[in-house]
Amino acid sequence: MSGRRSSGVTLPPFQTLLDEHADTVLRYLRAAVGANEAEDCFQETFLSALRAYPKLRDASNLRGWLLTIAHRKALDAHRARGRRPVPVEQVAEVTVTDDRRAEPALWRAVRRLPAKQRSAVFLRFAADLDYVQIGQAIGCSDAAARQNVRAGLAQIRKGWAR
Amino acid sequence: MTDRIATLIARAEQEGLLDVAYATADSPVGTLTLAATSKGLVRVSYYDTDRVLEELAGEISPRVLAAPGRLDGVRRELDEYFNGRRRDFDVAIDWSLVHTPFRRAVLERTARIPYGKTATYRDMAEAAGNRAAVRAAGSALGANPVPVVVPCHRVLRTGGDMGQYAGGVERKRYLLELEQARP
Numbered sequence: 225m226s227g228r229r230s231s232g233v234t235l236p237p238f239q240t241l242l243d244e245h246a247d248t249v250l251r252y253l254r255a256a257v258g259a260n261e262a263e264d265c266f267q268e269t270f271l272s273a274l275r276a277y278p279k280l281r282d283a284s285n286l287r288g289w290l291l292t293i294a295h296r297k298a299l300d301a302h303r304a305r306g307r308r309p310v311p312v313e314q315v316a317e318v319t320v321t322d323d324r325r326a327e328p329a330l331w332r333a334v335r336r337l338p339a340k341q342r343s344a345v346f347l348r349f350a351a352d353l354d355y356v357q358i359g360q361a362i363g364c365s366d367a368a369a370r371q372n373v374r375a376g377l378a379q380i381r382k383g384w385a386r
Numbered sequence: 387m388t389d390r391i392a393t394l395i396a397r398a399e400q401e402g403l404l405d406v407a408y409a410t411a412d413s414p415v416g417t418l419t420l421a422a423t424s425k426g427l428v429r430v431s432y433y434d435t436d437r438v439l440e441e442l443a444g445e446i447s448p449r450v451l452a453a454p455g456r457l458d459g460v461r462r463e464l465d466e467y468f469n470g471r472r473r474d475f476d477v478a479i480d481w482s483l484v485h486t487p488f489r490r491a492v493l494e495r496t497a498r499i500p501y502g503k504t505a506t507y508r509d510m511a512e513a514a515g516n517r518a519a520v521r522a523a524g525s526a527l528g529a530n531p532v533p534v535v536v537p538c539h540r541v542l543r544t545g546g547d548m549g550q551y552a553g554g555v556e557r558k559r560y561l562l563e564l565e566q567a568r569p
């Protein structure tokens with residue numbers, strides 16, 4: 225069961241991941257799926273992480289690892305929402321107010337972007353990942369990650385200027 | 387602890403993902419770090435909590451979470467003990483951190499030394515089946531993963547000298563005085 229003995233990697237106690245990264249993961253998820261769904265995604269993210277943790281082979285970027293899981297949970301939530309006739313924007317409007325850094329209207333605009341751009345912009349600005357980490361999270365090169373961020377921002381600026 | 391984290395801990399427990407739960411407890415001999423698996427109490431330590439958690443992550447499982455609920459029983463019993471209202475602990479012990487049968491035998495024998503009594507390292511070696519292994523018995527007691535609950539402080543040198551204690555001899559003396567221990 226031991227991280228050290230089974231894989232040669234010394235894994236810190238999982239509590240450290242919660243203490244250090246729970247806020248970042250929550251901030252990212254609130255931006256990516258809205259405050260309400262962020263709560264479910266937060267639970268799913270950390271339960272998945274806890275399940276996989278003892279077998280993790282590289283403990284050098286635990287924050288990036290958690291955000292990659294959070295990103296997958298956000299995608300699941302987006303897909304589920306696509307199948308459900310729920311007025312998500314109204315819900316988000318009243319609830320995404322306690323995080324000053326996440327300007328709700330702006331994040332809502334980001335949530336309307338095509339999937340790859342949306343993910344790339346959130347991971348860059350809500351989660352503060354670099355382009356290499358974003359590429360790993362969404363499965364593309366760092367150059368493509370950068371391009372997706374750029375295209376997403378251009379799209380939002382266009383909408384803002386109207 | 388926020389509701390969000392409390393929910394996560396509860397779900398982790400339900401899904402069998404809470405391998406090691408820990409909590410801290412204040413006591414007259416300093417802050418104790420307590421940890422339990424699903425089998426029972428696995429660690430009581432005088433050391434710095436971070437160090438204890440790293441040890442548990444490496445030795446048992448890295449799924450270590452602050453989940454005080456699992457330690458409520460032992461915390462209550464420790465409180466009662468330090469207030470002089472409890473003489474025996476009634477908690478399940480997980481012996482995972484005890485790596486040899488000899489050490490386990492020494493500690494199980496130690497657990498049966500009555501409150502207020504003392505024994506010698508030689509007694510413990512003999513009880514564990516090897517009268518000559520006095521030094522090894524001392525090492526077993528020094529490595530006791532659950533001090534206080536398994537009362538290794540009740541084991542002295544032949545002749546009544548304090549001997550040693552993982553938490554320091556001062557703590558050993560305090561516990562013996564609390565119990566008004568006599569050989």
